[in-house]
């Protein structure tokens with residue numbers, strides 16, 4: 001059998017799996033949006049059946065042999081074929097390192113813990129969750145050891161979300177970020193703005209909000225012929241093979257919530273819509289990593305949509321839609337969308353403090369995996385950490401260690417991808433500016449397509465051709481550091497101090 005023929009077999013298998021995966025996601029999207037409440041059990045069964053079929057197809061002996069054969073003959077592959085084989089082999093090796101019993105035990109544990117977390121959070125009862133977290137930590141250590149006994153267990157887990165990232169790189173990058181954030185947060189505290197309502201708080205009818213969101217998404221380049229915007233309790237986006245479903249949630253008293261969650265999810269959606277459709281189902285046509293995915297949402301949400309240029313362009317349209325903005329100046333709106341106040345809750349944090357919430361979680365989850373922190377001691381470690389990172393201490397575990405579902409759903413090593421996303425987004429914004437000219441003027445003129453084209457070329461079309469760190473390095477012409485993010489946040493601080 002020729003190597004061309006083997007590669008052909010691989011693409012056929014991967015694309016069939018991708019088709020099944022798309023069907024599975026459509027069921028999940030419907031479950032989160034329009035599914036009537038009485039059919040949950042049936043839907044769980046349909047989803048389970050498809051997921052099991054997919055898992056089986058990915059682990060059959062024939063498929064595993066095919067990948068090994070291609071890998072052994074990789075010298076005969078073209079560079080673009082090698083990308084597909086390399087990434088498929090990498091993912092498959094991680095999967096097959098775990099025996100079926102461990103895979104089953106792990107998914108049952110995660111499902112149970114997730115359900116317990118819902119009750120524990122509602123009842124502020126960390127003790128109920130603690131034994132599950134202990135088992136999750138222990139199971140994740142075993143998973144890491146199965147995949148690679150010789151490497152740092154946390155790094156092996158981290159790589160499941162951010163392939164190629166190392167703990168050493170994160171440590172030095174996060175230390176630089178923390179040192180740079182400290183003075184910004186201190187300056188923020190001194191200039192703490194009062195709780196008076198700002199321009200985008202007031203009365204904003206939902207129909208007009210929906211129309212305005214749609215208009216903003218269209219202007220930044222989201223293709224509604226290949227996507228939708230709907231409502232969900234917890235906004236998310238989901239790609240069903242180039243058909244991108246975005247969701248948001250509305251607050252009639254605050255324009256910011258829905259608008260910024262829409263733009264955030266829209267950024268994820270632009271990435272998915274910009275992937276190479278001719279490589280459907282293949283690593284070349286798939287998103288690079290969670291960190292890169294988050295960089296695309298943060299780029300549009302923070303670097304574009306919280307800027308003066310963006311609002312210079314959209315304020316007239318916003319005033320047409322919302323009479324309550326009649327007397328709002330550009331400065332009022334900028335102040336409103338950048339307003340900073342300390343929060344105990346990560347998802348409600350302002351942009352300047354946000355990454356400190358992540359750095360704390362990174363420190364704690366590494367200690368959990370290393371065994372220097374026990375799950376049962378998390379609440380105390382959390383309060384101590386919040387005090388040292390952010391200067392605030394939660395009165396309850398509900399507003400503390402129980403606020404995020406990640407650990408309870410088994411995701412250890414996931415949190416750093418949020419901050420990597422912010423770092424990459426700022427680096428991309430500053431590199432784009434050097435390449436296409438001042439962003440402020442471009443945005444004020446509404447020329448969003450220039451930015452989108454740049455991202456398409458540098459990031460979207462590249463799929464998994466390179467690992468995240470190398471992809472960003474190539475896009476910006478040097479290794480990424482937190483410097484651009486710190487500069488961006490410093491500008492945000494000065495904007496707040498001026499208004």
Ligand code: ZN
Nearest residue numbers: 264268294297
């Ligand atoms: Zn996101």
